[in-house]
Amino acid sequence: MTSLIDIDTEDTSKFRLIGDRVLSYLFAVPHDDELYIGDILKITDPIKGLVFFAKVSDLVHDSNFADPKWDRRPHTGHFYTFGEDVYILVEAIPLGYVGTDGRFKKPRTIPAKFSKVERPGSEDFAFLRQVMGDIEVGVMKTGQDVLQDVRVSLHSAVMRQHMGVFATTGMGKSNFMKVFCASCMAVRRFGLLIVDPHGEYVAGGMSSTGQNTRGLIHYQAGREGLSVFTIRDEQFRKKYLLDRLWLEHDDFRAPDLLLLYEHSPPQREVVEMLESTPGSAVIDFFTKTDFGTFDAETYDGEYPYIARDLRNFSTSTLTVIQRRIQGMLKRNGAFFRRKGSSIPDIIRALHDNQVVLIDIPRMGEQSELFVLSIITRRILRQHQGDDGAGDAEDPVQRRQVLISIEEAQRVLGSGTGSTQIFRECAMEGRKFGVGLCVVTQQPKNIDARVLAQLNTFVVMGLSDHGDRDIIASSAKQDLSRLDTEIQTLEPGEAVISTLNIPFPVSTRIHLFEEYIDDLGRVPVKKPIDEGLDWSY
Numbered sequence: 001m002t003s004l005i006d007i008d009t010e011d012t013s014k015f016r017l018i019g020d021r022v023l024s025y026l027f028a029v030p031h032d033d034e035l036y037i038g039d040i041l042k043i044t045d046p047i048k049g050l051v052f053f054a055k056v057s058d059l060v061h062d063s064n065f066a067d068p069k070w071d072r073r074p075h076t077g078h079f080y081t082f083g084e085d086v087y088i089l090v091e092a093i094p095l096g097y098v099g100t101d102g103r104f105k106k107p108r109t110i111p112a113k114f115s116k117v118e119r120p121g122s123e124d125f126a127f128l129r130q131v132m133g134d135i136e137v138g139v140m141k142t143g144q145d146v147l148q149d150v151r152v153s154l155h156s157a158v159m160r161q162h163m164g165v166f167a168t169t170g171m172g173k174s175n176f177m178k179v180f181c182a183s184c185m186a187v188r189r190f191g192l193l194i195v196d197p198h199g200e201y202v203a204g205g206m207s208s209t210g211q212n213t214r215g216l217i218h219y220q221a222g223r224e225g226l227s228v229f230t231i232r233d234e235q236f237r238k239k240y241l242l243d244r245l246w247l248e249h250d251d252f253r254a255p256d257l258l259l260l261y262e263h264s265p266p267q268r269e270v271v272e273m274l275e276s277t278p279g280s281a282v283i284d285f286f287t288k289t290d291f292g293t294f295d296a297e298t299y300d301g302e303y304p305y306i307a308r309d310l311r312n313f314s315t316s317t318l319t320v321i322q323r324r325i326q327g328m329l330k331r332n333g334a335f336f337r338r339k340g341s342s343i344p345d346i347i348r349a350l351h352d353n354q355v356v357l358i359d360i361p362r363m364g365e366q367s368e369l370f371v372l373s374i375i376t377r378r379i380l381r382q383h384q385g386d387d388g389a390g391d392a393e394d395p396v397q398r399r400q401v402l403i404s405i406e407e408a409q410r411v412l413g414s415g416t417g418s419t420q421i422f423r424e425c426a427m428e429g430r431k432f433g434v435g436l437c438v439v440t441q442q443p444k445n446i447d448a449r450v451l452a453q454l455n456t457f458v459v460m461g462l463s464d465h466g467d468r469d470i471i472a473s474s475a476k477q478d479l480s481r482l483d484t485e486i487q488t489l490e491p492g493e494a495v496i497s498t499l500n501i502p503f504p505v506s507t508r509i510h511l512f513e514e515y516i517d518d519l520g521r522v523p524v525k526k527p528i529d530e531g532l533d534w535s536y
């Protein structure tokens, strides 16, 4: 065990590294020192000439006294003095080290015994900044404080590899998403699609704690990075220069019904059989046919090929599908029509690296999923080159689109809760430049195979033990040792684990209203990583 006597008179730091291994450090600090879980510390190794950074993960009282119960006796204070033989043992997780070339690297070596441990100064922050990307979301936290100089930014280049945002209600998920959108509007590195059934992203509204919030249109300086397609009235659209949302019957495919209703096996078969039939033909066939008298052999309507395909199904099954199609038409009448679709404009805006907001206030969950499923399929098929819209000179796969799915357990659950088009995006989307942003309060209800595809985790407060376990086992970096920190996160705080940043970053997310004011004041910044090589 080390002596804590300060032998280096020039040096006032009494923190010394005494162990432990490459992925876990141990050091002793004076018993009355003020350290917090999550504090970031700097360890200077004078022998190798390297500077390491580590984050405090646990604090334990200890001493050099032989009697293990010395502190449990009455009047202990008379017999033992609280000198330097009484101390706090600190466990810390390494973040990485700065090599002799000045580059930040993953922790692949251990600092020399008795290396000096201290709090980083402002000149050290440049090393932490090196690893950040271009989509700013907050500032780095250290224990109780924040490092104002270290902005936490995700890397746009990894967004096609899917992101997950996990938070119990009220922990700041909506605020995070708006901050993320504002940064995407500012830097315009990929298209971001958001379907908002509550109408709160456009012009703000009320937060879960009753505060008034602002919306994306209030970030005026970034307005060119935003396209809104809405069902709101003309006056509102004109005031904020928004587009009218329309989807047409040919955008629809029969399996979209699977999202909206429970289906029996034969009903499911009908829907799947019609998967590649154009939506307008399916809708016409079902709305114009009288299934009371329907007989595939004698059918003389416009769609004999559909009648032939359905000849083996009972008329009661077909009547149910008919009722569902009529219900779907009625429910979505505000934006679903025979001819004329906004989807080409939506995809153009996404490929122009804009944030595209589909604003359908008061339309409810079924309409939200209906719109999301239709647009997701059109984007994925176009990126796969199946719809003939490709351009050999400018392959669409090179473009990146991120599709946000709120309450994602509805469509990416295990078993029957999973919906084909979203699962397909999760499994194969990255090859075609289509990423998912899976937002949920219940990660344990998301299919584990989908979670395994996510490469960026934004973990805000999660109170449920099972949810935290599932996140820790799915993240690409080890989050299990951050469990205490994740449990004690306050609203607006997050632990972010992502590619290209070699350690999980504790982050204080910006408050959207303050962030857009800041963004509005300064010209859009060049990304911090521009010109850097990520080959560490």
Ligand SMILES: Nc1ncnc2c1ncn2[C@@H]1O[C@H](COP(=O)(O)OP(=O)(O)OP(=O)(O)O)[C@@H](O)[C@H]1O
Pocket (backbone or CB within 6 Å): 167, 168, 169, 170, 171, 172, 173, 174, 175, 176, 207, 208, 209, 210, 211, 491, 492, 493, 508, 509, 510, 511, 512
């Ligand atoms: N980064 C932050 N800084 C300061 N306050 C924040 C931050 N993020 C969220 N808050 C506050 O926390 C409250 C809840 O935030 P928000 O509405 O974003 O939570 P939520 O997780 O989306 O809730 P719900 O799931 O109920 O919609 C708000 O009042 C907001 O002001």
